[in-house]
Each structure stands twice: as C-alpha cells, then as structure tokens.
Amino acid sequence: MEQATQAAVERPNSRKKTKTLNQSYWQKYGIFYLMMAPALVVLIVNNYIPMVGSLIAFKNMTYASPSFFQNFMDSPWVGWDNFKYMFTSSDAWNITRNTILYNAVFIVLNLIVGVAFALMFNAMRNRRLAKLHQTLMFLPYFLSMIILSYLVYAFLNPDIGILNKFILPWFGAQPIDWFSDPKWWPIILPLVNTWKGIGYYAVIYLAAIIGIDNEYYEAAHMDGATKWKQVWSITIPLIRPVLIIMTLLQIGRIFYADFGLFFQVTRNAGALYDTTLVIDTYVYQGFMVTGDIGMSSAAGLYQAVIGFILVLTANLIVRRISRDDALF
Structure with a gap:
C-alpha cells in the first residue's frame, strides 16, 4: 500500500x-x-x-493533357521496364565504364595535384605573390563550360589550332584531327578537368594546412627532419580528415559526369563516343531523340541510388579503419 x-x-x-x-x-x-x-x-x-x-x-509518361500532374496521374505504370531498356542497351557497358573510369581518374588527380599545389602555396615565403598565384589558379573554376570549350577548341582545332599550327610542327610531328581520333580524349579530358577545378581543391587543402600549428614543424626541424619527411609525417596525417571527406564526397558522385565537360568540350562529336559517351550525355541524347522522360528519370534514379550506396560503403570502410575520420 x-x-x-x-x-x-x-x-x-x-x-x-x-x-x-x-x-x-x-x-x-x-x-x-x-x-x-x-x-x-x-x-x-x-x-x-x-x-x-x-x-x-x-511510368510510361503520356502527354495528352496540358497539365503535367494530370499526365503523371494518367500515365500507366511500367515497373522496371525503363531500367531494363537502359541496361539491355548495347551502350550500357560502355557508358558505365567511361563514367566510372573518368571519375576515378578525376578523383585521384584532384587529390594528388590539389595537395601538391597546396603544399607549394604554403611553402611560398612571399605572401602577396602566393595570393596572386592562388587567385590565378582559382580563376578557371569560375569559367563556364561554354567558354572552356572554345578555349580547348582554340588549341585542338584541326586547321588553325595552336597544337596543330605551332606546337606539333615545332617537334616535327604531323597534325592530328583531335575531334575524329578518340584515343587522345582519355588524356585530354582529365587534363582539362584538372586545370579547371584544381584551384578549388588546392584552396581547400591549403586552408587545412595553414591550420596546422607551426610548432610541429619547428620540432621536426630541430630533430633534423627534411621538408619531405615533414610533409609525410606531419602535414598529410594532420589534414587526413579533410582529404577523406573531400574524397568521399567525390565518390558519391562517381556515377555522375560533368555534362558540360563531356558534351561541350568534345563538341558532341560522334566519332569520339567510344571514349567520351557517359551516362549523362547518353540520357540527354536519348531524351532528345525519343523524348522518353521515363527512361531519363530511370537513369537519374539509378545514378542517385548507386552514388548513395558508394558513399555508405566508402564511409563504412573508412569507419572500420579509423572511426574518427569517418564522415558519419
């Protein structure tokens, strides 16, 4: 009680x-x-x-009504048919391979070249000159792909391009029809992408490096460590969380290609499709030819789901190795 x-x-x-x-x-x-x-x-x-x-x-979208909502409601469900069309296409393996391999190369180059330039900027003693270099390197990041495509075309034009007109003859080489020969583009596209975006990654990595306490380097210098040893023993370990986060974010978009890079820079040349056709350009061309919005939406959903799974997988691997460095 x-x-x-x-x-x-x-x-x-x-x-x-x-x-x-x-x-x-x-x-x-x-x-x-x-x-x-x-x-x-x-x-x-x-x-x-x-x-x-x-x-x-x-859905198999129909356009009988002027209202999109009404079209959506009236369109019949087709289940996985839109996905089957994409995967059974003869280009399915080619576009998936190109998308993954190009983005994998972009991730590696953005990491290595970005860190390298960040280290060089940090080592510059003249701060005004360093700021000038950072600004000039950051400038291409703000250029649209339209402008970038004309810059690339100025170099690669078969008749009056800088490469064919001046550089190749200087080395005694024959002119190349760049927009008809697909074997060069697995080199050209990573170079163009790196040139455009490396300023962004370099500034992010530089901000992480600047945040490192200078006493670590002073102690290492007193112990006789070389600059290279300081980079490997102090700089890289201390900026590792930033490196991991930036890499994970890029892995999440490994199934997404920069549409402007692969469509505008290549001038959508059909002769280059073997090495330049990616999921985004394939969906665009398929939609422009067939007008099938369902197939385009299926490709977009496929990209999003795979990207989400890749981020979770990569983060799980990082979490198993080092819990503190995981994104979540």
Missing part, C-alpha cells in the same frame, strides 16, 4: 520534471531551431519534395 501511494506521489513529480526539462530545452535551443528554419524549408522544398518525381522512372 505504501509503495502504491509513493508511486502515485512520484508520478506527478516526474511529469513536472519532464515538462520543466522540455521547457528549459526549448528556452535554450529554440532560437537555434528558429534560425535554422528558413534553411530547412529551402532544403525540403528544393531537395526533398522533388524526389517524388522519381516515380516517373516507373
């Missing part, structure tokens, strides 16, 4: 404590949720609500 009475007395007290804790929590953190609300609304409206459109991948 006494225990029941005591429980009856404690129950209201526990409710009061819970209510008090909830009030204090919202009084303490409510302002942060309020500040976060606009960004959350934009995120939900811009990123999550459009995900409903992924259902188009499982």
Whole structure:
C-alpha cells in the first residue's frame, strides 16, 4: 500500500520534471531551431519534395493533357521496364565504364595535384605573390563550360589550332584531327578537368594546412627532419580528415559526369563516343531523340541510388579503419 501511494506521489513529480526539462530545452535551443528554419524549408522544398518525381522512372509518361500532374496521374505504370531498356542497351557497358573510369581518374588527380599545389602555396615565403598565384589558379573554376570549350577548341582545332599550327610542327610531328581520333580524349579530358577545378581543391587543402600549428614543424626541424619527411609525417596525417571527406564526397558522385565537360568540350562529336559517351550525355541524347522522360528519370534514379550506396560503403570502410575520420 505504501509503495502504491509513493508511486502515485512520484508520478506527478516526474511529469513536472519532464515538462520543466522540455521547457528549459526549448528556452535554450529554440532560437537555434528558429534560425535554422528558413534553411530547412529551402532544403525540403528544393531537395526533398522533388524526389517524388522519381516515380516517373516507373511510368510510361503520356502527354495528352496540358497539365503535367494530370499526365503523371494518367500515365500507366511500367515497373522496371525503363531500367531494363537502359541496361539491355548495347551502350550500357560502355557508358558505365567511361563514367566510372573518368571519375576515378578525376578523383585521384584532384587529390594528388590539389595537395601538391597546396603544399607549394604554403611553402611560398612571399605572401602577396602566393595570393596572386592562388587567385590565378582559382580563376578557371569560375569559367563556364561554354567558354572552356572554345578555349580547348582554340588549341585542338584541326586547321588553325595552336597544337596543330605551332606546337606539333615545332617537334616535327604531323597534325592530328583531335575531334575524329578518340584515343587522345582519355588524356585530354582529365587534363582539362584538372586545370579547371584544381584551384578549388588546392584552396581547400591549403586552408587545412595553414591550420596546422607551426610548432610541429619547428620540432621536426630541430630533430633534423627534411621538408619531405615533414610533409609525410606531419602535414598529410594532420589534414587526413579533410582529404577523406573531400574524397568521399567525390565518390558519391562517381556515377555522375560533368555534362558540360563531356558534351561541350568534345563538341558532341560522334566519332569520339567510344571514349567520351557517359551516362549523362547518353540520357540527354536519348531524351532528345525519343523524348522518353521515363527512361531519363530511370537513369537519374539509378545514378542517385548507386552514388548513395558508394558513399555508405566508402564511409563504412573508412569507419572500420579509423572511426574518427569517418564522415558519419
């Protein structure tokens, strides 16, 4: 009887404590949720609500009505037929191979070249000159692919391009019809992509390097460590979390190709399709030819799901190796 009475007395007290804790929590953190609300609304409206459109991948869209919503409701469900079309196509293996291999090369080059330039910028003693170099290297990142395609064309034009007109004759080599010979583009595209984006990665890695306490290098110098030894023993280990995060983010988009790079820079030359056709350009061309929005949506959903799985897998591997360096 006494225990029941005591429980009856404690129950209201526990409710009061819970209510008090909830009030204090919202009084303490409510302002942060309020500040976060606009960004959350934009995120939900811009990123999550459009995900409903992924259902188009499982429909055979018709255009009988001027209303897209009505077309969506009236269109028949076709299940996995849109995915079957993409995977049974004769180009399926070719575009998947090109997309993965190109992006793998891009990831490696962005990591190695980006870190190398960040180290060189950090080693420059003249800070004004270093800022000038960083600015000049960052400039191509802001160029659109249209402008970049004309710059590349100025080099590779078969008749008046800089390479065929000046550089190759200087070495005694014959001019090359770059836009008809696909074997050169697995080299050209990674070079163009690296030139355009390396300033972005170099600045990020440089910011991580600058954050390292200089006392580590002073102690290493007193112990007789060379600059190369300092890089491998101090710099790389301390910026490893940034390297891992940047690499994981790029792995998540390994099934996505830069449409402008593969469409504009190559000038969509049919002779180059064996080495330049990727999932994004294939979907675009398929949609332009057939107008099949369902197949295009299926390819987009396929890219998103595989990218999500790759990020989870890569993060799991990193988590097994070093829990502190994992993205989540």
